[in-house]
Each structure stands twice: as structure tokens, then as C-alpha cells.
Amino acid sequence: MAEQQQHHSIIKTLRHPDLLAQAEALRPALHRQPVSPVALVDGRGQVIGQPADLARREFGPGEEVILDFGTHCVGRLSLRAVAVGSPPDAPAHLHFTFGEIIDEVVESLADYDGWLSTSWFQQQDLYLDVLPAEIALPRRYCCRYVKIRVVATSRKYRLRLESPCLTTETSADGREVATPAIADPLLRQIDAVSVLTLKNCMQEVFEDGPKRDRRLWLGDLRLQARVNYATFANQALVRRCLMLFAGVTREDGMVAANVFIQPEVIADDTYLFDYSLFFVATLADYVAATDDEETLQALWPTAWRQVELALARLDSRGIVQDSDSWWSFIDWHEQLNKQAASQGVLIYALERAHTLAGRIAPARQAELAATLARLRAATLAHLWDEAQGFFTSGAARQVSSASQVWLLLAEVGDAAFRRRLLTQLRERPPAIGMRTPYMVHHYVEALLQHGERQAAVAEIKGYWGEMVARGADTFWELFDPANPDYSPYGSRLINSYCHAWSCTPAWLIRTFQL
Amino acid sequence: MAEQQQHHSIIKTLRHPDLLAQAEALRPALHRQPVSPVALVDGRGQVIGQPADLARREFGPGEEVILDFGTHCVGRLSLRAVAVGSPPDAPAHLHFTFGEIIDEVVESLADYDGWLSTSWFQQQDLYLDVLPAEIALPRRYCCRYVKIRVVATSRKYRLRLESPCLTTETSADGREVATPAIADPLLRQIDAVSVLTLKNCMQEVFEDGPKRDRRLWLGDLRLQARVNYATFANQALVRRCLMLFAGVTREDGMVAANVFIQPEVIADDTYLFDYSLFFVATLADYVAATDDEETLQALWPTAWRQVELALARLDSRGIVQDSDSWWSFIDWHEQLNKQAASQGVLIYALERAHTLAGRIAPARQAELAATLARLRAATLAHLWDEAQGFFTSGAARQVSSASQVWLLLAEVGDAAFRRRLLTQLRERPPAIGMRTPYMVHHYVEALLQHGERQAAVAEIKGYWGEMVARGADTFWELFDPANPDYSPYGSRLINSYCHAWSCTPAWLIRTFQL
Secondary structure, eight states: OOOOSOOOSOOOEEEOHHHHHHHHHTOOOOEEEEEOOOEEEOTTSOEEEOHHHHTTOOBOTTEEEEEEEEEEEEEEEEEEEEEEESOOOSOEEEEEEEESSHHHHHSOSTTOOOSSOGGGSOEEEEEESSSSEEEEOSSOEEEEEEEEEEEEOBTTEEEEEEEEEEEEEESOOGGGOOOOOOOSHHHHHHHHHHHHHHHHHBSSSBOSOTTTTOSEEHHHHHHHHHHHHHTTOOHHHHHHHHHHHHHEEETTSOBOSEEEOSSSOEEOSOOOHHHHHHHHHHHHHHHHHHOOHHHHHHHHHHHHHHHHHHHTTBOTTSOBOOOSSSOOOSSSOTTOOOHHHHHHHHHHHHHHHHHHHHHHOTHHHHHHHHHHHHHHHHHHHHHEETTTTEEOBTTTTBOBHHHHHHHHHTTOSOHHHHHHHHHHHHHSOOSBOOOSHHHHHHHHHHHHHTTOHHHHHHHHHHHHHHHHHTTOSSOOSOOOTTOTTOOTTSOGGGSOSSOGGGOTHHHHHHHTTO | OOOOSOOOSOOOEEEOHHHHHHHHHTOOOOEEEEEOOOEEEOTTSOEEEOHHHHTTOOBOTTEEEEEEEEEEEEEEEEEEEEEEESOOOSOEEEEEEEESSHHHHHSOSTTOOOSSOGGGSOEEEEEESSSSEEEEOSSOEEEEEEEEEEEEOBTTEEEEEEEEEEEEEESOOGGGOOOOOOOSHHHHHHHHHHHHHHHHHBSSSBOSOTTTTOSEEHHHHHHHHHHHHHTTOOHHHHHHHHHHHHHEEETTSOBOSEEEOSSSOEEOSOOOHHHHHHHHHHHHHHHHHHOOHHHHHHHHHHHHHHHHHHHTTBOTTSOBOOOSSSOOOSSSOTTOOOHHHHHHHHHHHHHHHHHHHHHHOHHHHHHHHHHHHHHHHHHHHHTEETTTTEEOBTTTTBOBHHHHHHHHHTTOSOHHHHHHHHHHHHHSOOSBOOOSHHHHHHHHHHHHHTTOHHHHHHHHHHHHHHHHHTTOSSOOSOOOTTOTTOOSSSOGGGSOSSOGGGOTHHHHHHHTTO
16 A cells, blocks of 8 residues: 555654563564576566576667566575676676566656656666676565666677576465365465565565565555465464564554555554554454464554544434544545444444454443444444445445444344345446555455355456456455456556455455355 | 767677786775755755755655755665555655766757767656665766656655665775875865775776776876875876776777776777877876886886887888877867877877886887887977967867877977977967867966976966856866857856866976975
């Protein structure tokens, strides 16, 4: 995710050194693995040569090659450049372009006019003063494809490029992955792509996307952590990430939507209603997966503070107050009103707080149960539109998929009511639909929560399976089958093609044994 | 100098490990000095701000600044980049352009279409993943001006650029420079610019130009060494450079026109008649300056071999055989025929060999004296054109300034003859004139050798003084007052503006006490 609208000149934050020290102690080791290209490819990704052919080519100015590393990788590139001909009498100038998808290394980036920074385009110019040169590029890149263009040599020599190698990095230990028996071949394939997606996002924190934003976001963390429990089981990394969020909060105790970890841990100045509540949900999932009482003790005050802050946003009716600002995320959708879905997230999170309170703060349980009942009743009373058969959101009483999905996950209304709503949602999908794998995940989860296994499998196959059919090595941040060029940022080239919030099928498939 | 035409697929060379080991033992330490900018300037180099203003500016995408370091520097750039605003949520992308002259950082390099490599343009892109960042650029640059362009940040932050510093590098020890009393203020200024030019070319070897080619050429070395004796007196560096040339020769013993020292010492595959003879002249100057018998012993065989190889090029008349290939350098001039000037260089070098033989190989002296007499007579008999009053060169009997200058330095003809020729040369300059400071130097040396002090001073002031008037901090590789855009490479932007062969006024002024 990339935040769009929140700009705050000064937000005071509180640092909690004990939590930050625990987070630091949990910094994971990175596992490194050298990967060689599997082919030389053309601008459509079609194989035009074998890796061994590379060392036989001699590159003059303007000549280029595209290496295909076979699948999505996160790592550091090294290679050797050797002069051929007369002694190299001028520096060699090389330009590297990295692509998660082939289009990134082929299409012109100069035409980009979006609102995200062009600095996300993965490029590097290198000038080699001495040849032969052992090249080790200075940054971590995220790619399947690497285009190397020899911009300049001199008239007296050409360049050979030898032994390109990506040394991949991840904190996921592949030896520990559970590999369940999945009967359906497409689901098996989707599961594998999900696992690789998670693996490549697992670095010193759970990153949202290793290309972009390379950052720990709470909305992504919650989903990654769940997939992690079902796969790599790196529980310490989840603990570390929760400590990081709790370690730097806003002055009033609110956790940020994301944190930066370099050069030191700081909270971003983006605060989102739904994301802060996901701190509670992520902690509840963690405790359920680990029984780690010590961490619960350390983080319950932070979790409880999110509940208090969220409840303060309720109006007198018991409905979350809406706003024109970018106050809650829910989905990438410019027209989407966030009120009803945020009401759903609140109830969903309060349910998890209620469970946690049972272990650590029994006195809060009755209070939470009462609040839950009041909020569910208020939601039905004020947001439900019987004539339309949908929940509405905001002053304009907007009907969206997101509102229905989150109020389903929040279990508002009885089981029969919710099943009717699910049917209605499938048969008459609202005009304001779902834009991201993140939102589609919650829809599928709602289907499974209400026993709709077939529909859930169809949705997973239709959506994530379609990405696989289109060649995805890892799952994409954004995918709208009806509009493959969709990007909220101004160009699909700046979209992330390995994105944490898209890796959930492995959890869905494994948890619900699909 | 940059070679243009020699391409050899395989030239066998001989390595002389003892000489190379001596050269390696003489590798100089580099003196480093931090230099801060003196001003912020506009695209014409006019001051628009003070260095302290820099830290008060905040740069957004597309914004740039030009730093003026006050004079020509060779060194490594460091600075600090600090984010201002929200936490930096995207990498910062900076572009650096370095210019010895202001035009290099202002004019578009994309339009360049010359035959030298674009890799000589001094540029660097940097991507900063973590801010604040202590930046240390990876290469040595050559500049007075540095343009820093902030290509991209994000919408949430801007950049402050703090503490730019060039850590200059040279093997010249400024504390050892002799500073003679020079009465004439313009000559004093020219001397100072010459000394800085030499200083900035003195690195691990005497480089021809620290921007381009950054390499040890024999034609440049001979002149640098002379200026060095009159200034920094770093005799060990001259010795090292002579050892390098003698350390790797062509199979037949010819020294290369230039050598590379990284990653190991190799001879370039360019061999030039005049440059190989300058090995003899440079050794003779070195011995005269140092009385270093040991080095003479070690290098005399190499020097003598150059004499033998050059004499083998004589035709039956005793005239150097001409060729259409790029066999001798003399000057950058496409129309220039090199025969007569090369004949002059040969005689000039044989005179120095004769002197050296007096110390180390007395048996050779008589042989050399006889050869010198034969060559001078042959030159007068076959190249002198009495009707025109000039020496001619080549089958087309071309009249050029270079031919006259080199045959004057070779002292062909008696003193009265040579004075008439000098007068003729000044009053009726040939259409094929002089293009480089390198050639103009030899003309001025010829004037001084024949007692024409006033004319020599006028020439120095008119030529090097005009560079000073046009703002030169160091002397340029190429300067044609009638055609300021002159470049043999396709663009004056790729010319070197600190060039060894242009630093000779300090030697002329000091040696002849002008």
C-alpha cells in the first residue's frame, strides 16, 4: 500500500524503549541463496537464448540483453564485465533495469506521470573505470527480469558479461514450510505462488511488497501473519513486528498504519482507523497461534488503547463517524465510502479484543460484550436498507461490496440474514465493487465463514487463478480482470507484483482445507 | 590525448618484472585535502548564493543547484542528504553532473555525437533508500562545478543537501613547490595556473588529464616531468613512469604510446614513432635533473632500443619514411603530414641519446654523432624548399608550422638559417597551423632556444594568457582562439580542461626566467 493523502507537519510520538529493544533482539537473520538466470529472453519474455550464450556475446554501445531468472526473486545482483579487443581506453557505462514483470524492463518509464515517486522504478547506472570488473550492485532489487544495456564502451573494445547471479534474501526458512496435500492442481499451484509471495515479502520485517513500499504496514501484516502460521511458522517475526508497532505510537497511543525501521524505528505519520484496529486482531491471531502469554502481557495495553480510541469515534447512535479525509483504508477505490466497512472492522476487532480479554483482562469482557451488542444493533438500525437488501454507507447511503463484506465478517445480523446478504451480494454485485486482492480476500473469507466453500473456491480460482494464468510468479498488489492496466498510482509499471496482502490463498486453502 | 586510429587484434608484449616491481615500489601516496564550495552559481557561473544558503533550501523533484568549488579540483564528493517533512516513504533519486567548466553541467550531453565514448561525461545517479544519508560518491571526479538535481523524492518529503565536500587527491606535495619571483603579473598568473594544472594531473602516475584520459602518455609525461623539476620536484614519480613504460614493451622492444596501470600494468596497443623517441628525451631530462645513474643503467637498453627502431624507419636518403596510418602524433590536425616533424623529433631524440651515451655507452657516441650529421644533411637536402623558405613534408610537399618547429628544435641548419626560418614562420605562418597547447609549447620553446624572448613572452601571454582571460583555472587540452568550440572529438564538452601538455608555461617561465 502507498498512502495518498495524510500530511501532518508535526505529530508527536511516544517511544517505548523496552518494546523497541525486544523488537531489535528479534531482528531475523536473512537466508541467502545464489540464483542464476534460466534464459535470455526477448521483450515479450520469450526464450531466445540459453544462459551459456551470454558469455559468448560481445556487447557494443547500445546493445542489451534481458536475463530471465525463472521466477520472482528478491536479492542483490552481481556479475563480471570483461573487455574484449584493445585495452579499455574509456570507462564502460552500463544501465540496469529490473522488472518483476517483463513490461517493466521493456516499456518506457520516461512517460510515467503518476503520483508515486519515479524513484520506485528499479534502475541503476554504473560506470566501470577498471576492467575486468567484479560488479556488485549497491541495492536490493526485486525482479524476475534484468535488462542490461551497454550504454557506452569505446571504439576500441567491447564487453562480455559473465556469471550474472542474484543472491536472494529472505527471513523465511524454506526448510520449515509445511506442504499439505492439496488435491486440486490449480489450487496447488495457487498455494505455491502464495507461499513464494509471502517468502519474498519476509525480510527484516514483513514487508508489504519487496519492490514497493518495502515497509511494514499493519493491514498487510495481519494477513501475512496468518499465512505464516500455516506455512513458515516464523512466529518470532510476527512478534517483532507487533513490538515495532507498539514501540512507537502517537502521543495518544494510536499505532501508526506503518512504521519505518531504518535508520531507526519511526512511525509514519499516517494513521488509519481500520489499520489501528488490526493491531488487536493481529495480536489475537498471534496469541491463538502461539499461546505466548508474555507477549500478550506486553502488548495488551497497546491493543486496549486502540479499542478506546476507536470507540471514541462513535456517534451517539453507536455508528462510526464518517469523514471526507483519508481516515480508513478498506480498499483502493476513489468512490468508496468507508463508514459502513469501518463499522464492520470495529466490530470484528472488538470480538478479538473480547477473546483476548478472556485471557488477560476478564473484567473487560462484560463491557466488551455489551458494546458489541449495542454496535450490532445500531448497525442494523441505521445502516441496513431493507428495500435494497444491502447495508449503506455515509450520508449518500452508498452501497458497496466492501460494506457488505466487512459487516458479514463482523457477523451483524443472524445467520439466515447473513446468508441472504451473501447471496444478494453474489447475484447483484454493487456498482462500487472490489479493486484489490486485499478486498477480494475478505470477501472469500466471508464466504468460507458462512460455509460457501464452492463459491469460495470458484472465487480463488477465478481471481488468483487468473493471475497464475497470466504468468504471475507471485501475486500482484492490484488485479482487476476487467481492466488489466488498473493502477491507483498512474501506471501499472509502478504497481507491486509481489504483494503481501495478495498471498492469502495459502491460508484460505490450508485453514479451510479446500 | 586520445588515440584515434590504431586497432590491433593481437600485439605480443614483453613484461620486465624487475622494472615493474621497481615501478610498483615507487607508487606514490596521495595527499588529500577537503574543499568546500565557495558559492552557489547559475548556469553562466554567476554567483547567486552563498554556500551557507544551501542548507536552508529544500529540494523537491526536478529542483537543482550548481555548486562552485572555486577552482579546478580532482577528488571525491561527499555530502549529507536529509529528508524534510513526513518520513521519507520512497527512495530519493539524485543526479550529479560534474564540470571542469560551467558548460559541462548546463548543456545537454544527449546531443553529443562524437567518436569518443559518452562514458567520459562525468555523471552519477544515486538512489537513497535510507534517509538521512551520508553520501560518498563512488568515483574520482574532476570538476570546479557540481550540479545536483533532485530527480525524485515523494509528495511527502523534500530534501536538504548539507556539507558538500570534495576531498581532493594528488601526489604533488604543495609544500615543496618552488615559488620564484616573477615580475610580470600576467606571467605570474599563468605560472600559477600551470602549477595547478600539473598538480591535478599528478596522481598515481602523471596523467594526461584527470578527466580524460586519466592515463600515462609518453608525450605528456616528457613535458610534465620538465615542469615537475621546476616545481614539485617529485623525481620519484618520473622514475616510476619511466619504469612503467620500460616494464611492458612490444615484442620488438618498442615502448607503447601509453600504459594502463589498473588492474595491472599493460601497454596500450598504440605505438607512435614520436612518442617512443620521447622515452629517450624524458630519460635524458630525468638524468640531467637527478644524476640518477642507477636508473640510467636500468633504462638505457630500453632507450637505445627506441633509437634502433626509429633508425630502421629511415629510407636510403636518411629521411623518415612517411605513411598514411596514424604512425606519429605531432599535433591534433587532420591535414597535417607528419614526416618532416617526425624527422625533427628523431634528430632531437638522437641528440639526447648522444648526451646519455657520454655517461653510459661512450662507444656509441661517435656512431650517434655521425648519424646526426647524416640526418641533418639529408633533411636540408631533401626537405628544404628554398623557393618557399620552408621545410616541406610528405609526397605532397606540405608546408606546416609543426614541420618548421620540430626541425628548429632539432637544430637543422646553422644559427643564421634558423633565425631566418623563425622570422619567416612568424611573418608568414603556414596554412597548416598549430592546434594544441602541446604544439604551441614547442613553438615557444623553439623561440626561446633561438633567443627570441620577447616573441616567446608575447606568445605565452597571447595564448595561455587568453585562456586565463576566458576563466581557465587550469590549462586546456585544446584551445584555438579563432575557434573556441574546436574539438577533435566531436564536442568541446568532451575536451579535457586540465591537461598535462598544457602546463608548460611554468617550465618556460622558470627555466628561461621570463
